[in-house]
Amino acid sequence: MIDDIVGQIGGERVDTIPLIRGELDPHSYELVKGDDEKFARADLIFYNGLGLEHGLSLRQNLEKNPKAVAVADPILQQRPDLILIVDGQPDPHVWMDIALWMRIVEPITEALIAKDPDHAQGYRERGAAVLKRMQEADEKVFRIMQSLPSDKRYLITSHDAFHYFARHYLAEEGEMDWQQRCRAPEGLAPEAHLSVCDVIAIIDHIEEFHIPVLFPESNVSKDSLRKIVDASRQKGFTIRMSQQILYGDSMGSTGSYLEMICHNAEVIAQELLNE
Numbered sequence: 001m002i003d004d005i006v007g008q009i010g011g012e013r014v015d016t017i018p019l020i021r022g023e024l025d026p027h028s029y030e031l032v033k034g035d036d037e038k039f040a041r042a043d044l045i046f047y048n049g050l051g052l053e054h055g056l057s058l059r060q061n062l063e064k065n066p067k068a069v070a071v072a073d074p075i076l077q078q079r080p081d082l083i084l085i086v087d088g089q090p091d092p093h094v095w096m097d098i099a100l101w102m103r104i105v106e107p108i109t110e111a112l113i114a115k116d117p118d119h120a121q122g123y124r125e126r127g128a129a130v131l132k133r134m135q136e137a138d139e140k141v142f143r144i145m146q147s148l149p150s151d152k153r154y155l156i157t158s159h160d161a162f163h164y165f166a167r168h169y170l171a172e173e174g175e176m177d178w179q180q181r182c183r184a185p186e187g188l189a190p191e192a193h194l195s196v197c198d199v200i201a202i203i204d205h206i207e208e209f210h211i212p213v214l215f216p217e218s219n220v221s222k223d224s225l226r227k228i229v230d231a232s233r234q235k236g237f238t239i240r241m242s243q244q245i246l247y248g249d250s251m252g253s254t255g256s257y258l259e260m261i262c263h264n265a266e267v268i269a270q271e272l273l274n275e
C-alpha cells in the first residue's frame with residue numbers, strides 16, 4: 001500500500017522496490033537474503049510505523065536508519081485522537097480508512113522533495129492528484145457501506161485489521177459504541193494464539209448482533225474462523241464463511257491500494273446483504 005502511494009507521488013523520478021511482497025505478513029516479516037542490498041541501494045525507505053513492522057531484523061534496520069521515514073507515525077504525533085489504541089498499543093492498520101491514509105501523502109511528498117528539491121513542483125502536483133483520487137474513493141466506499149441498514153453493518157474478520165474501517169465506514173455518525181461493529185478472533189498481529197475464551201466471546205457477539213457471515217483474509221490462515229464455525233454449530237446456529245476473501249494486510253491481486261479497499265467494501269456489502 002505504501003509502495004503504491006510512493007510510486008504515484010514519485011512518478012518517473014522514483015523507482016520503487018516493495019520489500020514485503022504478495023501475501024507475506026508485514027507484522028512479523030524478517031529480512032531475507034537480498035534485502036540488505038535493497039536497504040543499501042535505497043535513497044529513501046518508507047515504512048508504516050505505529051509498531052506494524054515488529055519482526056526483529058526489520059525493526060532494527062528501520063530504527064537505526066537515517067534514510068527511513070515512518071509514514072503513519074506523524075498521525076500519532078499530530079492527531080493522537082485519530083489513532084486507536086488496542087491493548088495499550090497503537091493500531092497500525094491506518095490504511096483501512098482512506099481518509100486517514102490520505103495523511104501519509106504529505107510526509108512522503110516532503111521526504112521526496114527534501115531528497116530531490118529541483119523537482120518539488122512535480123511531487124506536489126502528483127501528491128495533490130493522489131489526494132483527489134483518494135478523496136473520491138473514500139466517498140464511494142462510505143456510500144457503499146452506509147447504503148446497508150445499520151443493523152447489518154457488523155464485520156467479523158480473521159485478525160484485528162478492520163477497526164479503522166469500522167469506525168469510519170460502518171458506524172453511525174457520532175456512534176459511541178462503534179467498536180461493537182468489528183471483531184476478529186486473532187489480535188492486531190495474526191500470529192496470536194486463539195483461546196477457548198476468545199472463541200466464546202466471538203460466538204456470543206455473533207449471536208447478539210445476528211451476524212450471518214465471517215470474512216477470511218487473504219494472508220491469514222482460516223483455522224481460527226473454522227473454529228468459530230464449528231463452535232457455532234455446537235451451539236445450534238450456523239454462521240457461514242464468505243467465499244470471497246478480504247484484503248487486510250496485503251493487496252493480493254487487486255492491483256492498487258484503492259482497488260483493494262473498494263474490493264473489500266463491495267464484498268462486505270454483498271455478503272452482509274446475502275443472508
Ligand SMILES: [Zn+2]
Pocket residue numbers: 027093159160161188189190248249
Ligand atoms: Zn494486521
